Amino acid sequence: MDRFLSIEAFVRVAETSSFAEAARQLGVTSSVVTTRIQQLEKFVNAPLFHRSTRHVRLSEVGEAFYRECSEVVGRVNELTDQMRELRATPTGRLRIQMLPGYALGHFGAPLAEFNRRYPGIQLDVIVNDRVVDPIEEGFDVAFQIFPPIAESLIERRLFAVRRLFCATPAYIDAHGAPQHPRELLQHTTALYSGYPSRNRWVMTRGDEVVEMELPGMIRSNSVHLLRDYALTGGGVVCLPTLVASAALLDGSLVPILTDYTLSPLSFAAVYPATQRQALKVKALVEFLAEYLGPEPAWDRPLIARGWVS
Known part of the structure; x- marks a missing residue:
C-alpha cells in the first residue's frame, strides 16, 4: 500500500462526498x-466512511483522521510545488470558474498575458455565476462575489465590485432622476438577481442609512443584458461599474444617486485549503492581483469624478 496515495484518495472522497468524483479529480478509476x-x-483498523447507495459521509474516526490528513496532503503539495518552483515554471491544466461580469470584456487581455507568461499552463475556463464548492465540482479555483460556502475553502479578495444606479439621458429627461433611494420605487427598475442581498438594498449617505425592498420590474442573472436594457432607455438599472464604466464615461448612461453608497462586494478567488500553495493556482491568483493593481482600471476615472468612492 502506498500510504500517501491512499491518504490523498481519502481526503478527496471526504471533500467531495463521492468516490466517483474523487476518482475523476485524481485521474484514476473508481x-x-x-x-x-x-x-x-484496514491499516487503521477502523471504517472511515459510512456508505449507502446515495450518500458517503465520514465516520467518527474518519472525521478525526480527515483533519490530520488534509493538513498532510496540503503540506506535501506545498513542498512539491516549492521544489518545482525552484526548478521550473508551473505546468499542467487548471480548471477555473469565472464570473461572467468579469469574463466578458475584461478577462481576455489578462488571459492572453498570463498565457504568454506561463505557456506551460492550460486553462479550462467555465463562465457562469453559480455559487460553487470548487472541491465538490472539481474546480481548482472559482472567481466569485459570494463568500466561501465551506470552511475548507480559502478566499483571496482581488478588487471591490462597486455598483451604481444609472439610466440614459433620454429616460431622465422623460421621467426625472430620483433624488432619494425610495424614489426608485416610482421608476421602472431592472436588477441583477444574483447579489447575496437578494431584494434587500442598503444605501448610506453620511449617517443616513436607507434600507428598502426593491423587487425590480425586470430581474436577470446577466449584468450585460441589464446594461443593454438600460441603453435602450427602458428604465433605471443598477450595474457593477466593471460593466457600466465605458457607457458612463461616454455619456450613454448617467449615474443616479451618486451621493448615496451601495456597499461594495468583493471579487475573490476561492480555492481549496489543500491547494493553498498549489503552484498553478498561486501563479494565476498572484498574476491577476498584480495585473489589476490596487484599483481596477474601470473604476479609476469614476473615482476621479466622484461617482464612486
Missing part, C-alpha cells in the same frame, strides 16, 4: 479509489 480506501481502513 475501483482504484475504492481499493485505496479499503487498504487505508
